[in-house]
Amino acid sequence: MQNVSLKVEEGETVGLIGPNGSGKSTLFNAISGVHRPDSGKIRLLGKSIAGKSPNSICQMGIGRTFQIVKPFQSLTVYENVLVGAMYGRGFGEKKLEDACSELLKFTGLEGKKDLLPGNLTIGDRRRIELTRALATNPTLLLLDEVMAGLNPVESNQYLELVENIGTRGIAILMIEHVMKVVMAISNRLYVLNFGEVIAEGKPEEVASNKKVISVYLGEETNA
């Protein structure tokens, strides 16, 4: 990755798209502290976070989900979310249990809170991850392809969910391949290719960008 410069304003929903292998997940890993960047700056709300450990970055307010869902397999749904609540930014005065219950209601998992992730569908497991990330009370949420592989009904539910999250004031940076989604809810888009930003701007602008079209030609079926 090189020469990547991007910005997410407070409360914005920003989409990150690009062909396979363009470096999107790598970017996420750099932001969330999994990999240390060789050069450059990463700042959250003005504070530098490059080079910090993943857990401190989380406590500073960045939450994320993973492309391949990784809920904690030996913990129930509720406990998964509780982990996020315990070690994230916290909710101030509010009791963690209340915060978790609220979030589980918000994402629709309340009925399944005592089940183990292994017993649930992939859609539900995605929701566990999402709830867990939300439980860290992030200011910026990194969503990694949460829409992939969902049927239309689930897709729409998720769309609503993500929009609701945005309404709560949480900034979102989402990697997506499902164009319909990312076009619909992003305030702005960045297009990545071979580790470089090749376009940015409002969804309509990017969609008509010649470079972007050529990069995607033949690769994506637009929904």
Add this chain to the structure above:
Amino acid sequence: MDILTTAVQAFLNGIFEGSVYAILGLGLTLMFGVMRILNLASGALVISAAFLSYWLLQLLGIDPYLSIPIVLVSFFALGICIAKGVVEVSMSSPQYQIVGTVMVTYGLALLIENIEVIAWKANYRALTPPAYLPTSISIAGVMINTIRLSSLIITVAVAVGFTFLLKTRFGTAMRACTQNREMAGVMGVNYQSISAITFGIAAALGGIAGVLYGLTELVNPYSGMMLTIKGLTVAVLGGLGSFYGALLAGFVLGLAESFGVLFVSAAYKDLIGFVILIVILLLSPGGLSRKEFYTPT
């Protein structure tokens, strides 16, 4: 003058003992490179080879050096059996884990150890060197123990042989597996077979090391663990992936031990290897591949 002699002696001792460690480390690195497991039974296998040679001598009167080919072949076969029987089984269990395989090899080590204790008691045995060799010869005015010299020669032979092996089709396939297992599979390499054969080779190498070790040291069934840890030290020191690094590291350990005992009492000799291992593990980011050892941050 005295210091010089001592130093030279220590140097030579280090090189000679190191040669055994070098072969041992090479075997471990091989197994790790291809199968990504640390075989904690390697020391036990080495000692078993020493015992095999011992009994061949005692019961059949076979010269230890002549027993090497026998050991080579039988341990190659044994290695393949272990790879197929034990390692593959544990790797294919529904909840596969690499650490579990380590446990299995540890169990195997104790299994071998204890079977030998039951069979042959825990007495120390010595592999008597053949009578036709003079005990020591004089080279450039320094007395050199011929047996130890022979182990160096044999180690060099092994290293040379290994270099040729790497150039063969099999060797290339092996190297492919150490780099990237999946890619190798795509290229038509049968990972299972290569693994098994590699294990066999590593075991055979351990066999040679065993005979050489038996010729110079007293062995008993419990000596295995100590050797395993020393082997691990060598493998880790050599970079856990670099074959020549392992060979070099073997000599380094030998030298460290032989010079070390000049400063601390002989009882602590084995300790030196352990301490080196711990130190390397702790200092890893510097010398060795960071990703292999550490989880991020």
Add this chain to the structure above:
Amino acid sequence: MRSKGIYAHITRRSLVVIAISYAILATMQFFASPSIIAYAMLLLMYVALSQAYNLVSGYVGDLSFGHTAFFGVGAFTVALSEYYGFSHFSPVNVALGGVFAAFLAILIGFPFLRLKGTYFAIGSLALAEVMRIAFLNSDFTLSSRGIYIPIIEPYSRIPYYSAIVGISAAVTIIVYLIINSRLGITFIAIRDDPDVARVMGINVTLYRILSLTMSAFICGVVGGWFAYYNAYVYPNNVFNMTLSFELMVMTFFGGAGTILGPIIGAVIVLFAEEIGRTYILVGYPLILAILIMITFMFMPGGIIGTLTKSTPAVNPFSRLSRSRKGVDLAEHTGS
């Protein structure tokens, strides 16, 4: 196995069983034969040790090959304290043993617990051996002569027995409480996926050190008790690789990551050892070796894990399973 979710009924049932067992054991000392008492004491000791081991290797997932180091430190603390006249026949010594062991854990925790599974395992093995050799050759610890601890006359088993019953019960209760607390959830999260745990804000290394320290304290205390009970402390005895291995087998064969597992494991392994010692004499660890191989080849969940396995996803060792490149978050196809 915790008291939440689908394992609730199992854990509570096992608690009842455990409680009853302890009650029986506690009263046994007044009427059972000396050999049974001796056996029971050993059992209780191993139960406590295995539970402590379980904390580190079963629940957090750090495979330790050198736990005997903590036991030995505890034993030697008592022995040296007695020998050098620091304090006599005092539970303070035993507690101090735990403290020193915990100290050791913290000391080695920072550098060692950053290592990945297999390397931590080897490192701990090397460390335990280093300690054994060091203690064996140091005059301060009376080298290979071992330290004798005088016994109070008249000799009675009761104080030693009651002590170990108490210690063992306390350990089980403590471990149970930990596991069902938020700390327990943290440990399990770390075991299941330390990389994800980190991203969720958990300072993984800190918690690993915490669990190792707690485990070390327990082992140190038991080691101290052992010093008094055995009245003789010798490096090859208390810094013994076989002891580490026994704990491993008991925990994993019984079922790592469960409350009942180490207990069942301890019972079975001790029994197997007895049989082994009778018929095979030297070389009885053979049985341990076979058990551990069977466990990891065919039933990694141990007895309890295999019996209560409801879904394949409930895997006590998912944390320990590493693909060749480890759990690498960047290893996605695409993006």
